Amino acid sequence: MPESLESLMDVLPILDIGEAVVVGDAVLLPSRIRVREPEEKPLSSTIDFWTEWDRTVPPPDFAKAVENMRRQSRK
Numbered sequence: 001m002p003e004s005l006e007s008l009m010d011v012l013p014i015l016d017i018g019e020a021v022v023v024g025d026a027v028l029l030p031s032r033i034r035v036r037e038p039e040e041k042p043l044s045s046t047i048d049f050w051t052e053w054d055r056t057v058p059p060p061d062f063a064k065a066v067e068n069m070r071r072q073s074r075k
Helices: 003-010 049-054 062-071
Strands: 019-022 031-034
Touching: none
Parallel strands: none
Antiparallel strands: 019 031
């Protein structure tokens, strides 16, 4: 993005889900657009981030981590 359009970076945090700012040589003016969710979603093997982020994480076992670090060796 050219420095002349750097002020558009301030707009990014207020974009809603599915919104984007389009800039470039093929666009006369920077435009705010809304992208619809596809009806047929791609078949991918990525994880469901929302589900994973909502899971509770067990507390770290620092004693085990230190022991694992001590057992490592350089070969």
